[in-house]
Amino acid sequence: MISVKEALQTVLDSAQDFGVEEIPFINSVGRILKENIVADRDFPPFDRVSMDGIAIDYSKFKNGQRVFKIEGIQAAGSAQISLQNSENCLEVMTGAVLPKNTSAVIRYEDLEIANGVATIQINEINNRQNIHQKGKDGKVGDHLIKENTVISAAEIGVLATVGKSKVKVAKQPTVMIVSTGDELVGVDEIPLAYQIRRSNVFTLVSLLEKLKIPSETAHITDDKSILKEKIETYLQTYDVLLFSGAVSKGKFDFLPEVLNELGVEKLFHKVTQRPGKPFWFGVFDVFNLMKENVCQDAKNSRDTKNKKNTVVFAFPGNPISTFVNCLAYFYPWYYKSVGVKQQIETAILAEDVHFKPNLTYFLQVKLSDRFGHLIATPFSGNGSGDLASLVKTDAFMQLPKDTTTFKKGESYPIIRYR
């Protein structure tokens, strides 16, 4: 058994780069940017009128002039025109180029206009007012968005502005999610007395969907030869295999054995945590395969040129264990793989918590906000089988081992799932 910290480090050390692909920018929300986005021109690209009104030569106002004949109009989207007579003005619209020979914009609210003449109603006007100066927000060549940013709606606007109709993003790993266990039937089926429906694979599909990772699912019965045959194919096809179940000490928990026979190197099995202890993690490493004496079929079937390692997360089969381990290990592995630095979030315990076993405790909590303080109220479910408890909570609070009492008011890391 290894600690959560060691397990996480091992998982992170197995992160790998899946390359880059170019996709339409409008489909890139939630994906990881894999290029620096640079301004293709100044921001704004011209001295931009920022209020509807008139543009004048400021020096005339300064010299006491208040009445300006309207010479014409500068609309947004029209080429720049010039003020011909510096004692006149031009009507200007928000978004328009500031006309030549003008240096201040007075908004309609501060004007009276009659018979083609604008009279300024206020006495305080600044030079260059209501003009959004060329290059003020950024210069051509400025870095606007850094590589490895998670793209959100805010980035979409910038991508559009600089003309990035296609954008480079991290390629997603290909993922197969496999459930095992003869007690499982389909969601559409009516289970017999001793059966239950498959649910963990769908939870995992949804957790991956949150990361914009598409996945496939399969179910394998508790038959060693079938399990081996199928997994061999999956190892050739996918970058990641996620399993739920068949990693404990049961007679039909063939998974660790089968993975070993197929040449998947076990990096750890069992972590000092609750829930989720019997977590098995390994890597199918092409390079090792070549050196070591492993199943010849697996070796032969492997295309060593085009295929990277396959990472195998085999989670314990109970719902909360699968859920917490996906968040606590697969998520960090993914973020590391695509180059994103994950922020650790913390919350404040609303009441004392006692936990005796010398294990890291992933406590389910309900989050609430009080004046900028994030309060975590513990929820005591019925242990790791109680899937319905996830519906009532928002996050896992990660309470360290080697401590049995966690005091109200203390803060600890949380992993949100809502």
Place this chain on the structure above:
Amino acid sequence: MISVKEALQTVLDSAQDFGVEEIPFINSVGRILKENIVADRDFPPFDRVSMDGIAIDYSKFKNGQRVFKIEGIQAAGSAQISLQNSENCLEVMTGAVLPKNTSAVIRYEDLEIANGVATIQINEINNRQNIHQKGKDGKVGDHLIKENTVISAAEIGVLATVGKSKVKVAKQPTVMIVSTGDELVGVDEIPLAYQIRRSNVFTLVSLLEKLKIPSETAHITDDKSILKEKIETYLQTYDVLLFSGAVSKGKFDFLPEVLNELGVEKLFHKVTQRPGKPFWFGVFDVFNLMKENVCQDAKNSRDTKNKKNTVVFAFPGNPISTFVNCLAYFYPWYYKSVGVKQQIETAILAEDVHFKPNLTYFLQVKLSDRFGHLIATPFSGNGSGDLASLVKTDAFMQLPKDTTTFKKGESYPIIRYR
């Protein structure tokens, strides 16, 4: 001009129910549940073995027996078997039904097994241990998920477990997003000196995508008759129209006029806020149309039986204004429409902020977490045109009007966009 509070109330009062649809549960993440999810059987549905090991008659252990002959095996997914001789035991696997005539499970770790005989190595065993009791997590008929819950991965697992392969969710409104402004060109195009690329519509598409609302986009040139013609069609087709631009005082800001002529009732124009002040909001109400003397074409073309009101959000055209107003008004309108109670989140100011105008100030902030305290560090961009500043920040902090100094350490509501 009305206050942010009044504007928000007006928007919320225009919320409407778009009905319910049934979709495959696996596609329902992010959608709003429109039925109560009830346990179709007990949770767990049988006395469930929760450790791999042996099942015994506890009274035998209590009477001092430590050595049990293994009579057989109870696998997960097999019909319940019976212990024939109460002095024997059965091997049992996690997830299996507890065999008849047994009352405690001892895990393999606490056993020695040799020649078909299990010897218990520990002296403390409890009646019913390692048995997840039928109905402990929930009884048949229990409400597991309430109507109006936003479905996440946690809910997906429960839906699968109770066999809800299809699930009732709130129907999404149909949305058309329209940009106006002759200075705008496509993302693929190279703008002339006085032009810029369209960006706000794509930002809005992404913000709606976050709510799982699909949308369409269009661009209309600053020509009143074309604007009128197109909007008339949109009013017949969509539940919501989102505009960006053409709501200020400019000569070509025809939108309020056109909407009025088409029978869209203006509920407000301009809100005491920065940025986003010239926000125009109205409703195209079929019932009012019948009573009042409005454009006959609009009346005729309207299918009053099958079509609900069309709600019109016309946002100011600068990027930050459009962004903040979508979050501050469209989001709450949507959540109200689909029956979700939005939680208000707050954060703590990291430094003093001074803001003179008597307007609600949507301050851009960068969020960070310190021991469960959510800290908001103000970011002073270059005003509402500076789209790139959104990339550097995480949320808007809503600072009330009637106050000019906001002190470090005070907490205020925030609207996150990351």
